[in-house]
Amino acid sequence: MKLELQDLSVLRGECPVVDAVSAQVSPGELIGLIGPNGAGKTSLMRAAMGLLAHRGHSSLARLDPMARARAAAWLPQAREIAWGLSVEELVGLGRLPHGRDQTGAGRAALNEALHRMGLEAMRARPATRLSGGEQARVLIARALAQESPLILADEPIAGLDPAAQIDTMEVFAAHAGAGGAVLCSLHDLGLAARHCTRIWVMDRGRLVADGPPDQVLSEQLLADVFHIRARFMTTPDGPVFQPLSTLHR
């Protein structure tokens, strides 16, 4: 399952918040979508899902809603959980596009998602009673239980503790490694550099860079887009990226 975007634009009034973005996501890729606040990351992903009025073409937005739900899972930034549903039941909502089969494949997918996010011990607890970070993991598990090849996630690791952040990126990497693909926005450039196979950089609605982390995170791009100075090192422990200071605009 491939995600193809062709000249995708989102207008807010006259002003384009996403400006003619063309790109594609292929199986096996974990793409980190980075950019400053207000660069259009969320709008790009929502338009790609067909949840936001747009111009141009997205291969997902053309599908009918049920087929799209089986092709791609969407993890919104706002972590909404209404009612005190149990963790197990909430994660099971991810099976809705599959007719909510509670036996066989559905059950297996549910258990696998709970296991991958380390939620087995709290499966019977009401999700509303969990901490913010735990709720975030529950919602990620819901997206995994959907078993769609594509996952689009909007800042899924914001507010998680370091271990949970690394775990989540590894879960996404495993999903990509198993033939799926993940497009995930994040602000932690260090984690993006370490875990993503490719990085998209957005700035003022435009996709300004698209490539492997070590090529994209250049001194010039960091200065132009993020107004920071940083250190990117290739170490025996893999790539290490550390922002150092801001530059005056």
Place this chain on the structure above:
Amino acid sequence: MSYRALLIWLTLACAGLFLASLLIGPSGIGPIEGLRALITGQGAPGLVMRELRLPRALLGVGVGAALGLSGAAMQGFLRNPLAEPGLIGTTAGAALGAVLAIQTGLYAAFALALPLAALAGAALAVVLIVALAGREARALVLILAGIAVSALAGAATALVLNLAPSPYAAAEIVFWMMGSLADRSMTHVALAAPFLILGAVILLRAGPGLDALSLGEDAAASMGISLSRLRLQIVFGTALMVGAATAVAGAVGFVGLVVPHLLRKHVGASPSRLLPASALGGAVMLLAADIATRVIAPERDLKLGVLTAIVGAPFFLSMIRKLGRET
């Protein structure tokens, strides 16, 4: 208690209260005699059983189920435990229609004028709501449109009362608005039943959509739920059920608010499982309240809506206190 056990218990309670509703009344017919008369239909007891008590009990089930089910659907859709079926203006619209029928004297001309006028009022309210909020995806606009339509219908009802031709007509209107199941006939049942059944089918099918909506509108849409279709389902299903219920029983408050609240933790908070449970729970509560009006003050014609409000409001307050302590 498992979900299945809960439904079985509620069904049994509903059946028991239905029977009790048939057997309790001012005419002093014994239980065995009453049941026999219901089957044979002979004599004065047969008339009482078939023409007074049976429709009253049937409407108790239908109206209660309508209020419980639409309350649960509305709370699930708005993700707010304080939502109630009257929120989209159909109750106020139906009340206005009924009040106009009383005011014009039309209801004295033929028996079904009042419920038909109430249904027309409810339909008009729905048309207004859909026109105001039909294309907007967010639930907030629906709430605001509902409040606006309710306010408009309420103001018009007040105007009608204000201009009532006689104190007698005004009293008639006020009493009707208090809600009651007394002196209804099988014609009322036949009039309400198609709307109630159609509304119930529409609302019960909204279960998966309401479940998905627990994760927010964006997540639900991404999971294959059409939000615009779900919204129309909720609006029309609620309007059909509440419009028909109000048309035959008047305005009965608090059932649609309290019943889903009461049952939520017993269904594991699932909005879809809450739907059938609240339908049964609503029927149980309304049958019990209607029996209570007959037992507490047999000679005073205590109104059903008054009783549900008097019992419901303090009960609701205690639930809010409990909610405050939990979080």
